[in-house]
């Protein structure tokens with residue numbers, strides 16, 4: 001059955017990497033119908049609307065969304081970013097943000113110790129709550145008496161469902177990360193739900209780490225980790241760290257999913273990279289691996305593995321962009337992966 005994929009390249013680097021992901025999906029034989037929508041900073045500046053209603057209803061109907069990156073130096077107000085990416089995550093209730101990190105080639109590791117370099121882990125980030133919900137405000141703004149409050153929203157349901165999902169995908173261990181020694185209210189809820197959910201899953205090992213200790217352990221010995229489950233902000237921060245352990249932001253994929261409704265949005269972890277966008281320098285691997293996650297989510301595990309294998313082979317052969325030590329352009333890197341799938 002042909003699937004309908006809504007395509008949102010959006011801005012900057014996103015416009016360069018998404019076509020490469022589609023190129024690779026086609027080479028892998030994906031029987032998908034791709035429909036691109038005009039959601040970007042140009043449209044926002046023209047209309048003042050981040051996602052028009054007519055496009056929103058199409059996005060709701062799609063089998064999945066393939067996303068690039070959103071942001072533009074001409075639109076400094078956070079409303080645009082919130083009106084695109086955060087709206088999609090919140091209103092489609094994409095409560096799981098999956099951020100895998102795998103080291104495909106030892107030479108991409110920044111770590112000195114060979115025996116601790118290996119990385120094959122998954123950050124399961126809560127994606128619809130926490131400090132990202134935008135609750136709070138600024139009182140006496142712009143004066144020396146200004147007060148700024150940012151609320152950290154954590155619900156019984158939200159915390160429970162993300163912890164339960166982590167146990168569904170773990171292979172050997174779930175590590176729950178919080179800062180419950182300092183943030184006692186939110187942390188208290190996470191700890192209580194963690195205790196109960198962990199007890200209900202006795203077949204897997206469990207461990208708790210405070211976020212500062214987790215950051216330290218990730219740099220010290222990332223090979224120890226399988227699944228890390230955490231809140232929205234800590235997940236965002238730790239997954240940038242894990243990206244650097246495998247070659248940098250250009251290579252890191254992600255999936256925003258609702259495992260119950262089946263909805264999903266897949267995007268590279270990187271942003272719009274305005275400093276290098278538009279010159280063929282951007283690494284398309286993060287977007288290509290996000291597309292690989294998308295096809296797995298849609299039930300094509302074999303195709304997903306084939307794409308990942310082609311990416312690994314291209315990286316190991318040095319057929320990649322400059323950030324990974326190669327000398328290919330964005331399009332040539334996409335070609336190198338696509339060719340391996342056709343051959």
Ligand code: GGG
Nearest residue numbers: 068069070071268270271272
């Ligand atoms: N694909 C990730 C993404 O779009 N993130 C949004 C973001 O960080 N935007 C800011 C920017 O790209 O400068």
